[in-house]
Amino acid sequence: xxxxxxxxxxxxxxxxxxxxxxxxxxxxxxxxxxxxxxxxxxxxxxxxxxxxxxxxxxxxxxxxxxxxxxxxxxxxxxxxxxxxxxxxxxxxxxxxxxxxxxxxxxxxxxxxxxxxxxxxxxxxxxxxxxxxxxxxxxxxxxxxxxxxxxxxxxxxxxxxxxxxxxxxxxxxxxxxxxxxxxxxxxxxxxxxxxxxxxxxxxxxxxxxxxxxxxxxxxxxxxxxxxxxxxxxxxxxxxxxxxxxxxxxxxxxxxxxxxxxxxxxxxxxxxxxxxxxxxxxxxxxxxxxxxxxxxxxxxxxxxxx
Amino acid sequence: xxxxxxxxxxxxxxxxxxxxxxxxxxxxxxxxxxxxxxxxxxxxxxxxxxxxxxxxxxxxxxxxxxxxxxxxxxxxxxxxxxxxxxxxxxxxxxxxxxxxxxxxxxxxxxxxxxxxxxxxxxxxxxxxxxxxxxxxxxxxxxxxxxxxxxxxxxxxxxxxxxxxxxxxxxxxxxxxxxxxxxxxxxxxxxxxxxxxxxxxxxxxxxxxxxxxxxxxxxxxxxxxxxxxxxxxxxxxxxxxxxxxxxxxxxxxxxxxxxxxxxxxxxxxxxxxxxxxxxxxxxxxxxxxxxxxxxxxxxxxxxxxxxxxxxxxxxxxxxxxxxxxxxxxxxxxxxxxxxxxxxxxxxxxxxxxxxxxxxxxxxxxxxxxxxxxxxxxxxxxxxxxxxxxxxxxxxxxxxxxxxxxxxxxxxxxxxxxxxxxxxxxxxxxxxxxxxxxxxxxxxxxxxxxx
Numbered sequence: 001x002x003x004x005x006x007x008x009x010x011x012x013x014x015x016x017x018x019x020x021x022x023x024x025x026x027x028x029x030x031x032x033x034x035x036x037x038x039x040x041x042x043x044x045x046x047x048x049x050x051x052x053x054x055x056x057x058x059x060x061x062x063x064x065x066x067x068x069x070x071x072x073x074x075x076x077x078x079x080x081x082x083x084x085x086x087x088x089x090x091x092x093x094x095x096x097x098x099x100x101x102x103x104x105x106x107x108x109x110x111x112x113x114x115x116x117x118x119x120x121x122x123x124x125x126x127x128x129x130x131x132x133x134x135x136x137x138x139x140x141x142x143x144x145x146x147x148x149x150x151x152x153x154x155x156x157x158x159x160x161x162x163x164x165x166x167x168x169x170x171x172x173x174x175x176x177x178x179x180x181x182x183x184x185x186x187x188x189x190x191x192x193x194x195x196x197x198x199x200x201x202x203x204x205x206x207x208x209x210x211x212x213x214x215x216x217x218x219x220x221x222x223x224x225x226x227x228x229x230x231x232x233x234x235x236x237x238x239x240x241x242x243x244x245x246x247x248x249x250x251x252x253x254x255x256x257x258x259x260x261x262x263x264x265x266x267x268x269x270x271x272x273x274x275x276x277x278x279x280x281x282x283x284x285x286x287x288x289x290x291x292x293x294x295x296x297x298x299x300x301x302x303x304x
Numbered sequence: 305x306x307x308x309x310x311x312x313x314x315x316x317x318x319x320x321x322x323x324x325x326x327x328x329x330x331x332x333x334x335x336x337x338x339x340x341x342x343x344x345x346x347x348x349x350x351x352x353x354x355x356x357x358x359x360x361x362x363x364x365x366x367x368x369x370x371x372x373x374x375x376x377x378x379x380x381x382x383x384x385x386x387x388x389x390x391x392x393x394x395x396x397x398x399x400x401x402x403x404x405x406x407x408x409x410x411x412x413x414x415x416x417x418x419x420x421x422x423x424x425x426x427x428x429x430x431x432x433x434x435x436x437x438x439x440x441x442x443x444x445x446x447x448x449x450x451x452x453x454x455x456x457x458x459x460x461x462x463x464x465x466x467x468x469x470x471x472x473x474x475x476x477x478x479x480x481x482x483x484x485x486x487x488x489x490x491x492x493x494x495x496x497x498x499x500x501x502x503x504x505x506x507x508x509x510x511x512x513x514x515x516x517x518x519x520x521x522x523x524x525x526x527x528x529x530x531x532x533x534x535x536x537x538x539x540x541x542x543x544x545x546x547x548x549x550x551x552x553x554x555x556x557x558x559x560x561x562x563x564x565x566x567x568x569x570x571x572x573x574x575x576x577x578x579x580x581x582x583x584x585x586x587x588x589x590x591x592x593x594x595x596x597x598x599x600x601x602x603x604x605x606x607x608x609x610x611x612x613x614x615x616x617x618x619x620x621x622x623x624x625x626x627x628x629x630x631x632x633x634x635x636x637x638x639x640x641x642x643x644x645x646x647x648x649x650x651x652x653x654x655x656x657x658x659x660x661x662x663x664x665x666x667x668x669x670x671x672x673x674x675x676x677x678x679x680x681x682x683x684x685x686x687x688x689x690x691x692x693x694x695x696x697x698x699x700x701x702x703x704x705x706x707x708x709x710x711x712x713x714x715x716x717x718x719x720x721x722x723x724x725x726x727x728x729x730x731x732x733x734x735x736x737x738x739x740x741x742x743x744x745x746x747x748x749x750x751x752x753x
Binding site for chain 1: 339340343344345346349412413414415416443444445446447449450451452453454457497498499524526527528529530531533534551553554555556557559560579
């Protein structure tokens with residue numbers, strides 16, 4: 001890592017930068033001294049990124065031991081190692097569930113995370129890649145959810161199966177699969193209503209949606225959790241509950257174009273063994289990227 | 305998955321009651337736990353630093369009250385400071401005499417503004433106002449349709465305007481409101497990032513055009529550390545007056561709410577507690593403080609009980625509660641209401657420490673509930689009013705009469721005495737809150753279940 005990283009990082013590590021030794025280090029183009037202030041600042045950086053206080057403490061604790069044991073020469077080396085450690089926390093899978101063909105994907109999550117927008121983005125990308133995409137509009141609860149998804153289907157240029165508001169979501173899935181078989185679809189994206197994991201009724205409804213979909217589908221059925229990058233520690237509880245209820249195959253992290261670092265994704269991925277499949281970086285139809293653990297880890301601890 | 309602050313402190317501090325003063329060692333151990341508990345609750349780390357420093361000052365050398373363990377003493381201090389930081393007493397929506405009053409909602413994408421707008425409109429309508437909803441989110445697909453559909457559901461008119469310039473739509477809406485004699489205008493705006501210069505400038509322009517009486521920022525209860533960054537930016541660019549915290553029906557502890565209040569100083573006025581238009585409540589700082597510490601929402605539980613049986617609100621009982629007295633008849637009455645409510649699993653989740661620990665298929669021991677009921681019914685009126693009367697012979701009689709054992713009767717009386725103590729302690733100290741409705745904390749509920 002070149003000294004350029006230090007300028008970026010040092011904004012976050014104000015104490016070390018403001019101290020005299022800190023300024024000396026800048027002059028000498030060295031990283032900050034590995035003193036208590038450095039470690040405290042580093043821990044704060046992780047906490048500020050929503051990695052969680054206990055997790056941050058544990059990571060920094062291990063890192064300090066490593067630094068001593070391996071005689072890491074300076075802060076640059078420590079930061080490099082930290083990036084690697086965070087990167088290593090992410091679970092991965094041999095194949096991307098979204099790339100399987102044919103495959104049915106249920107998009108689930110809390111209210112307001114960006115499921116519908118993400119369905120639109122995935123549909124467009126897949127369509128551009130030559131896949132035959134079908135969207136199922138199974139959010140039959142929220143006002144104008146069907147209209148919203150309809151517009152996304154138009155933007156993506158793909159077909160959509162809709163019923164009236166208030167229809168049984170499982171029956172929409174049924175209809176969607178029937179249409180998928182008829183048209184020879186190879187990517188079926190089903191949008192579901194946002195719901196809190198704390199509602200037993202709504203979680204049971206989602207389980208029914210999955211059951212019906214699996215029963216009707218000759219192809220694999222995946223469940224993907226769409227999660228907002230601004231979510232705090234409750235995100236782990238959310239993911240755990242959805243995973244318990246449905247068995248998730250992965251996570252898509254949205255709204256990373258804001259200032260939140262999405263550190264909760266680390267715990268979710270590590271604790272539940274779920275890969276982060278994509279990241280959302282804006283409201284536009286093309287604002288979806290592949291997930292890169294190294295880049296994510298790097299961005300998490302830098303300040304930009 | 306998470307421990308409440310009480311659980312944490314139990315582990316590190318003495319369990320002796322009235323242990324004298326809190327030593328520095330006690331305080332150090334406690335402050336570490338307080339810090340972790342608040343961070344795990346998503347309180348911003350800078351706010352936590354300052355807060356812990358404040359608590360430490362109060363805690364060192366503090367006398368541990370006779371009836372409390374050191375841990376409970378620390379919690380008492382933390383609760384008081386948290387409540388005070390959250391705004392002490394309830395804040396109200398400051399409406400003026402201007403016609404129409406204009407309320408503007410702002411916030412990040414997905415925070416719940418549109419739903420909040422509808423809830424607010426319905427609430428104000430029920431209070432006798434004539435609101436007009438205004439759809440200024442011209443960006444999100446079908447956002448306007450969403451507000452229109454919600455308006456139809458709650459029978460509140462929605463102004464959609466012409467064209468796709470939010471500033472013009474908002475200004476036209478105000479004119480329309482004046483002409484058609486609406487006295488409150490609620491303007492829903494598009495979700496926007498605080499770092500999106502264009503969108504923040506637009507928000508400022510909308511505000512300048514309509515000169516709202518209140519700008520409310522809607523914040524998702526589950527937001528993490530970034531809540532402060534966003535709120536500070538909105539505060540500096542748009543200058544909001546108050547906050548609505550949404551999705552509080554989840555189990556997020558809601559530390560973001562505390563952070564936003566601490567850093568911007570703006571009061572939280574309402575909380576959203578569900579997706580339906582009636583799911584809006586005033587914000588109670590003390591309840592939020594307890595929630596952040598993982599202490600559950602016991603007052604909500606009792607109010608819910610009262611809601612399901614509105615004719616059984618007993619003025620006599622309220623008076624007794626206020627004076628810190630409570631009888632077995634009161635206890636019986638509450639138990640009966642609980643039986644009626646049906647969904648006891650939900651209620652269990654509201655008990656301090658139970659949230660997250662309630663197994664989904666928990667079988668509530670209805671028998672134990674009935675047993676307790678039978679025991680109390682076997683008592684004479686005098687015995688219920690004054691349980692200290694109940695000697696050994698009476699206990700035997702009560703046990704026989706209710707088909708239980710003396711052991712069961714003893715258990716009930718012990719729990720009841722704990723509850724009486726708690727009621728005495730939670731008695732409002734005179735000044736602020738005369739709001740204590742229902743029975744705060746029902747320790748007796750733990751064992752019947």
